Amino acid sequence: MSDLESDSGEARVWRRSLARNQFLVTGNPNLLGLPYFTGLEGLLGGEEDNESLLDSAQYLGNYDSSDTGSGVELVRRPPPRYGTWKPVEDGITLTWRDLSVYVPQRKTWYKSSHNHKPFKMVLNSVSGAVRPGSLVALMGASGAGKSTLMNALAHRMPGEVVVDGDILVNGHRANRSMNALSGYVHQDDLFVPSITVVEHLTFMARLRMDVRTTNGERRARVQELLKELGLSRVQHSRIGSPESEKSLSGGERKRLAFATEILTDPPLLFCDEPTTGLDAFNARKLVRMMKEMAARGKTILCTIHQPSTDVFLMFDKLLLLAEGRLAYMGSSNGALEFLDGLGHKCPSTFNPADFYIHTLAVQPGHELRSRERIKRVCDNFAVSAYAKDVELIIQYQDNRFLQFADQKSYDGSYSPATSDTASTGSTQDSIVQIIKQIPQLPGWWTQMYWLWWRAVLDSYRNPAVHGIRILQKIVMAFLIGVCYSGVEISQRGIQDIEGVLFIYITENTFPSVYAVLNVFPQELPLFLREYKNGIYRCDTYYIAKMAALMPGFFLDPIIFVTICYWIVGLRPHLYQFFMTVLVLIFTANTASSCGAMFSALFESLPIAMLMLVPFLMTMLITGGLMVNLGSLPPYIGWLKYFSWFMYSNEALTVVQWEGVKNITCETGPRVPCLKEGSAVVERYSFHDTHVPMDLICMTILFVLFHSIGFMGLMSRARRK
Numbered sequence: 120m121s122d123l124e125s126d127s128g129e130a131r132v133w134r135r136s137l138a139r140n141q142f143l144v145t146g147n148p149n150l151l152g153l154p155y156f157t158g159l160e161g162l163l164g165g166e167e168d169n170e171s172l173l174d175s176a177q178y179l180g181n182y183d184s185s186d187t188g189s190g191v192e193l194v195r196r197p198p199p200r201y202g203t204w205k206p207v208e209d210g211i212t213l214t215w216r217d218l219s220v221y222v223p224q225r226k227t228w229y230k231s232s233h234n235h236k237p238f239k240m241v242l243n244s245v246s247g248a249v250r251p252g253s254l255v256a257l258m259g260a261s262g263a264g265k266s267t268l269m270n271a272l273a274h275r276m277p278g279e280v281v282v283d284g285d286i287l288v289n290g291h292r293a294n295r296s297m298n299a300l301s302g303y304v305h306q307d308d309l310f311v312p313s314i315t316v317v318e319h320l321t322f323m324a325r326l327r328m329d330v331r332t333t334n335g336e337r338r339a340r341v342q343e344l345l346k347e348l349g350l351s352r353v354q355h356s357r358i359g360s361p362e363s364e365k366s367l368s369g370g371e372r373k374r375l376a377f378a379t380e381i382l383t384d385p386p387l388l389f390c391d392e393p394t395t396g397l398d399a400f401n402a403r404k405l406v407r408m409m410k411e412m413a414a415r416g417k418t419i420l421c422t423i424h425q426p427s428t429d430v431f432l433m434f435d436k437l438l439l440l441a442e443g444r445l446a447y448m449g450s451s452n453g454a455l456e457f458l459d460g461l462g463h464k465c466p467s468t469f470n471p472a473d474f475y476i477h478t479l480a481v482q483p484g485h486e487l488r489s490r491e492r493i494k495r496v497c498d499n500f501a502v503s504a505y506a507k508d509v510e511l512i513i514q515y516q517d518n519r520f521l522q523f524a525d526q527k528s529y530d531g532s533y534s535p536a537t538s539d540t541a542s543t544g545s546t547q548d549s550i551v552q553i554i555k556q557i558p559q560l561p562g563w564w565t566q567m568y569w570l571w572w573r574a575v576l577d578s579y580r581n582p583a584v585h586g587i588r589i590l591q592k593i594v595m596a597f598l599i600g601v602c603y604s605g606v607e608i609s610q611r612g613i614q615d616i617e618g619v620l621f622i623y624i625t626e627n628t629f630p631s632v633y634a635v636l637n638v639f640p641q642e643l644p645l646f647l648r649e650y651k652n653g654i655y656r657c658d659t660y661y662i663a664k665m666a667a668l669m670p671g672f673f674l675d676p677i678i679f680v681t682i683c684y685w686i687v688g689l690r691p692h693l694y695q696f697f698m699t700v701l702v703l704i705f706t707a708n709t710a711s712s713c714g715a716m717f718s719a720l721f722e723s724l725p726i727a728m729l730m731l732v733p734f735l736m737t738m739l740i741t742g743g744l745m746v747n748l749g750s751l752p753p754y755i756g757w758l759k760y761f762s763w764f765m766y767s768n769e770a771l772t773v774v775q776w777e778g779v780k781n782i783t784c785e786t787g788p789r790v791p792c793l794k795e796g797s798a799v800v801e802r803y804s805f806h807d808t809h810v811p812m813d814l815i816c817m818t819i820l821f822v823l824f825h826s827i828g829f830m831g832l833m834s835r836a837r838r839k
């Protein structure tokens with residue numbers, strides 16, 4: 120050891136050990152002259168005790184600290200074990216000041232309109248700070264606003280919710296860049312049920328880990344997490360869903376959700392009740408993992424319900440919320456002292472966590488008294504020394520922000536007087552400058568590929584989507600074939616042939632529409648969450664989802680026509696057969712695009728169905744199947760241009776009757792007779808030169824329906 124510097128006035132000494140990057144510190148860190156410590160000036164207020172040194176050590180984020188009795192030993196942490204990119208070394212300090220959240224209130228018929236307030240305040244001017252290297256427990260009674268606070272801090276609030284106040288990351292407004300910086304373990308976990316645990320983690324590793332990470336490193340990280348979270352045994356089990364064909368237990372799902380969020384080792388982690396549903400052993404193990412992450416400089420904010428005493432003691436700091444207000448923020452022991460000072464003493468037999476919740480809950484039957492108690496606690500906290508400590512950290516972070524703004528305005532690239540929105544761009548740039556090592560996400564094609572991969576696994580493991588549908592197609596093809604077998608080219612045969620073509624169209628329309636109708640409503644919550652987390656774009660999701668289903672809309676018509684065409688006895692030429700298949704492939708795909716449009720436009724399946732039925736009926740009527748197109752009134756006739764039934768019907772009719780001569784006439788001069796195929800085509804107001812145009816029009820409808828569907832999904836994703 121060698122003395123490197125000492126402060127003569129107050130005999131503060133710091134020394135560095137001979138081992139590289141290892142410090143033994145005694146005295147006030149303000150005097151150390153290290154860049155890490157300079158920022159703490161004023162924050163520590165000249166305190167010299169070891170506790171503030173430990174805090175300082177934690178503040179550094181990339182140091183481990185221990186109290187040796189005579190001083191504090193700081194040891195630089197080893198570099199991360201995986202990936203070519205390194206986690207953020209300086210860590211993240213998250214601060215928020217006067218944060219209020221207002222949620223919209225729906226107007227109900229029984230509430231008089233003058234009493235109706237459009238917004239309800241669920242968070243009331245809450246301020247706080249979380250420093251790197253700390254594991255903070257966010258506690259409060261049910262409905263206190265814990266999830267709301269976490270969502271607001273994580274910038275994962277629905278669009279209709281109003282968030283007022285400042286949220287700063289290392290002194291800068293983070294906004295959407297928060298997605299790249301943070302992981303968020305939600306209270307309710309959402310997965311694609313048909314894929315396995317390892318497939319899910321592989322998918323996430325491909326889309327969330329830095330693009331420079333090698334495949335071997337990704338696989339190693341997945342295996343490491345499976346092992347650490349005790350999921351190796353179930354890695355090849357399907358995740359399943361809690362309502363049906365259950366596969367993973369609730370605890371396993373929780374652990375998988377946690378593994379998903381820590382895959383990238385984010386510098387900031389929000390966990391909303393991650394231990395709910397876990398047994399004591401797994402809850403302890405999970406919190407210990409968080410503790411280890413915090414010890415590596417991560418910033419972790421975690422809501423927790425009824426933790427056992429030992430789990431509770433693992434948290435460094437405590438944040439208590441009550442009725443949307445801040446009731447306490449500081450060390451876990453400090454909360455007991457603070458409440459004790461207000462006359463709320465924790466009985467020795469009580470778990471402190473239970474005591475806090477009990478003290479800050481609105482107790483049924485004693486609402487008024489409970490609210491008075493909560494108000495008193497919150498009011499007292501606002502003027503307490505604990506609140507001042509928090510305020511000091513916030514002020515320090517504010518100063519960093521102002522320094523940045525001054526610097527930018529000096530450079531001429533930033534004006535502090537500009538609006539919040541205007542400053543967002545510069546602020547995001549600054550975040551990128553500060554936190555240089557946030558993962559670089561994969562590009563458009565990689566996203567497409569992996570989303571398609573997951574969608575294919577999902578759809579082909581779901582028997583309702585393909586297996587049963589193909590079986591149904593085969594059965595229907597035989598049934599229809601038998602009913603119409605032996606049609607002939609005669610006057611009576613015209614009706615039979617047109618009838619069977621009508622059945623072909625409907626049989627390739629309705630199943631295709633309904634096959635996709637539930638695709639988006641069913642997966643909407645998962646899509647919205649993943650989209651908000653910035654895992655992928657809306658267009659890649661939409662296209663991948665459709666691309667995964669599309670082979671079915673090629674296969675269905677091929678199977679159907681191959682069986683049915685020959686049994687019915689339609690024109691026995693390869694050209695007519697292949698053209699019939701082709702037209703029906705176009706029909707099935709256009710119909711599926713219509714289903715996708717309704718699926719994406721409406722949030723739930725029943726509403727999508729409700730809207731679809733009149734639309735399909737209109738398309739069917741204007742398709743020339745039920746009514747001669749020539750007799751449609753002009754004010755409704757234009758709708759036929761949106762009807763793929765019409766294009767398909769025309770193309771199939773032309774293909775069947777093209778070049779047909781000498782159709783036998785019934786005996787008797789009064790019976791009308793169509794002697795040639797062209798006369799049949801004309802009879803239905805079709806044109807025998809229109810087949811290519813029919814195919815082009817169906818393609819245009821396909822693109823139009825998908826474009827509308829995509830825009831619907833996009834606007835929902837942005838709104839929610």
Ligand SMILES: Nc1ncnc2c1ncn2[C@@H]1O[C@H](COP(=O)(O)OP(=O)(O)OP(=O)(O)O)[C@@H](O)[C@H]1O
Binds near residue numbers: 261262263266267
């Ligand atoms: N989007 C919303 N619309 C209407 N009310 C909301 C919304 N979000 C939150 N609230 C209300 O705000 C209050 C706080 O909700 P929040 O979910 O944050 O509580 P919590 O402390 O996380 O509760 P719990 O522990 O039960 O999950 C509740 O009364 C809730 O009904």
